[in-house]
Amino acid sequence: MYRLLSVAALVAFAILAVHAPFETAVAKDASEYQYEVLSPWAEVDPIPLRGISARLNSMEGKKIGLFANFKRSAVPQANMVEKKLKTKFPTIQTSLFHLREANVTATETPEKDKFTEWVKSVDAVVAMVGD
Amino acid sequence: MPGVRVVGTTIACESTVEADIESGIDGALNDIIAALTKPLTQEEKSPQVKTEKAPRIAFKGTYQDVNQFFYRKGWGDGLPIVPPTEAAVAEMMTGTDLPANHMVAKLIPRGGKATVEKIAVNAVMAGALPTHMPLILAAVDALADPATRFDTFEVSTGSWAPFFLINGPIRNEIHINSSSGALSPGNIANSAIGRAVGLIVKNIGGARKGVEDMGTLGNPGKYSLVLGENEEESPWDPYHVGKGYKKEDNTLTVFFPNRYTMTVPPETNAEGLAKSLARMRPGALSALIVIPDHAKIFKSESWTKQQVKDFVIKQSSSPTAGGIMGSNARRGRGLQNEDFMLVVAGGPGVWQGLLQSAGGFKNSFVTRKINLPKNWDKLVAKYKNLVPNYVRY
Numbered sequence: 001m002y003r004l005l006s007v008a009a010l011v012a013f014a015i016l017a018v019h020a021p022f023e024t025a026v027a028k029d030a031s032e033y034q035y036e037v038l039s040p041w042a043e044v045d046p047i048p049l050r051g052i053s054a055r056l057n058s059m060e061g062k063k064i065g066l067f068a069n070f071k072r073s074a075v076p077q078a079n080m081v082e083k084k085l086k087t088k089f090p091t092i093q094t095s096l097f098h099l100r101e102a103n104v105t106a107t108e109t110p111e112k113d114k115f116t117e118w119v120k121s122v123d124a125v126v127a128m129v130g131d
Numbered sequence: 132m133p134g135v136r137v138v139g140t141t142i143a144c145e146s147t148v149e150a151d152i153e154s155g156i157d158g159a160l161n162d163i164i165a166a167l168t169k170p171l172t173q174e175e176k177s178p179q180v181k182t183e184k185a186p187r188i189a190f191k192g193t194y195q196d197v198n199q200f201f202y203r204k205g206w207g208d209g210l211p212i213v214p215p216t217e218a219a220v221a222e223m224m225t226g227t228d229l230p231a232n233h234m235v236a237k238l239i240p241r242g243g244k245a246t247v248e249k250i251a252v253n254a255v256m257a258g259a260l261p262t263h264m265p266l267i268l269a270a271v272d273a274l275a276d277p278a279t280r281f282d283t284f285e286v287s288t289g290s291w292a293p294f295f296l297i298n299g300p301i302r303n304e305i306h307i308n309s310s311s312g313a314l315s316p317g318n319i320a321n322s323a324i325g326r327a328v329g330l331i332v333k334n335i336g337g338a339r340k341g342v343e344d345m346g347t348l349g350n351p352g353k354y355s356l357v358l359g360e361n362e363e364e365s366p367w368d369p370y371h372v373g374k375g376y377k378k379e380d381n382t383l384t385v386f387f388p389n390r391y392t393m394t395v396p397p398e399t400n401a402e403g404l405a406k407s408l409a410r411m412r413p414g415a416l417s418a419l420i421v422i423p424d425h426a427k428i429f430k431s432e433s434w435t436k437q438q439v440k441d442f443v444i445k446q447s448s449s450p451t452a453g454g455i456m457g458s459n460a461r462r463g464r465g466l467q468n469e470d471f472m473l474v475v476a477g478g479p480g481v482w483q484g485l486l487q488s489a490g491g492f493k494n495s496f497v498t499r500k501i502n503l504p505k506n507w508d509k510l511v512a513k514y515k516n517l518v519p520n521y522v523r524y
Contacts, residue, residue: 032193034193035191035214036217037214037215038188039188040185040249040334041189041204042185042243044244045242046180047348049175052134055168055169056167057168059168064167068218072146073142077156080149081156084157084160085394101284103492
């Protein structure tokens with residue numbers, strides 16, 4: 001009888017052990033911890049915008065400004081644009097402005113006045129910029 | 132530039148191959164003509180201002196979830212981040228007396244507001260300690276100085292990385308390595324300060340890789356390039372004293388190198404060491420790194436730091452010398468005294484080092500004094516024992 005009860009107890013224990021939850025009332029796995037985190041992305045102030053200049057009604061007879069920045073390929077590209085545009089529109093004139101100073105706008109340089117006059121003298125500008 | 136009509140081409144900006152240029156312009160010509168002649172849209176006539184406001188709480192999740200969320204947002208740098216919880220950020224801000232909403236700078240390219248709190252969020256992510264906050268704040272302030280030309284270097288194809296030289300007693304207080312392996316990983320201060328700045332540039336400034344940061348090859352120095360000058364083992368005045376600071380002042384100096392090289396001098400008498408430094412062809416701007424052993428040799432032969440610099444300048448007198456992009460030629464003159472710094476750092480050995488940037492952009496070294504909070508001594512005491520203790524084997 002005693003042996004039967006012991007076996008029964010062992011079987012009962014085995015059944016309970018199989019079905020008992022692996023997680024106990026003690027602390028959960030650390031990987032479950034929930035982090036509420038702040039955003040690292042900053043705010044910006046709205047930038048005032050304005051519309052771009054009106055477009056040309058046609059290319060014929062216009063004076064096209066070609067602006068080249070300090071990059072090595074800017075002037076060769078400007079020259080190529082000039083060649084291709086003049087082939088397509090023989091009546092256009094072109095005018096090159098080459099800003100040799102690096103990484104500044106023309107109005108920040110001693111050529112500011114020259115640049116302003118040049119802009120006023122053309123009907124439109126194609127700017128070669130890049131890095 | 133919202134509204135400006137942009138026509139992309141296939142031509143590399145430095146291309147000199149006429150066939151490529153012609154082909155590229157042929158491919159873009161119709162778009163160029165359309166950009167000049169097609170009537171404006173309503174949006175182009177009156178562009179609408181778009182405001183953005185990021186939520187303060189970004190996310191809630193497990194450590195892994197947070198890391199994957201931040202990575203997918205593009206807010207990380209490829210390494211795991213420390214989750215920036217309210218508590219962690221508040222602890223980070225004990226490293227400054229400035230209020231959380233104090234704006235240190237607006238950072239290019241998007242003009243992001245670098246408030247103390249946003250800086251602290253990124254500092255937590257980087258694994259920085261509150262004792263690093265004074266340097267991170269000084270770094271952000273320095274980056275915003277037009278003299279650094281951060282606007283040029285941060286987004287350039289040249290992949291220039293900010294290099295920070297630290298002077299003053301703070302180096303020892305917060306364990307900034309200025310000795311063996313000072314430019315290698317392994318020291319929290321050297322690693323986390325630089326890393327925090329990298330995350331700040333990205334998440335506050337908005338310089339995202341391949342979008343605004345157009346570095347062609349990239350630069351591992353963008354993880355961190357922070358060096359303490361080895362003032363204790365140098366026989367000369369440290370860099371910041373030469374700039375007019377007191378020895379006991381703490382300073383941070385920044386410039387943007389994209390070349391790091393080392394060499395072994397063939398001769399180790401003073402003149403041999405100086406020749407070897409000159410042969411590394413420093414240009415504007417550069418940092419020549421002299422190890423303490425070599426500095427002592429210079430001193431034993433009565434060479435001052437200035438004499439070493441003068442020797443290097445004389446050897447570099449050709450305007451076409453000067454490393455990257457003919458930096459000296461760009462400036463229209465030979466190497467000059469203000470074009471490079473000579474600092475003592477590193478441990479025992481024989482190597483000399485050069486960190487080289489580009490010049491000719493009206494840029495210069497920018498130094499900032501590091502401001503400490505009132506509770507500085509307590510903060511230092513709290514973290515002073517956080518040092519590696521290697522297991523012996």
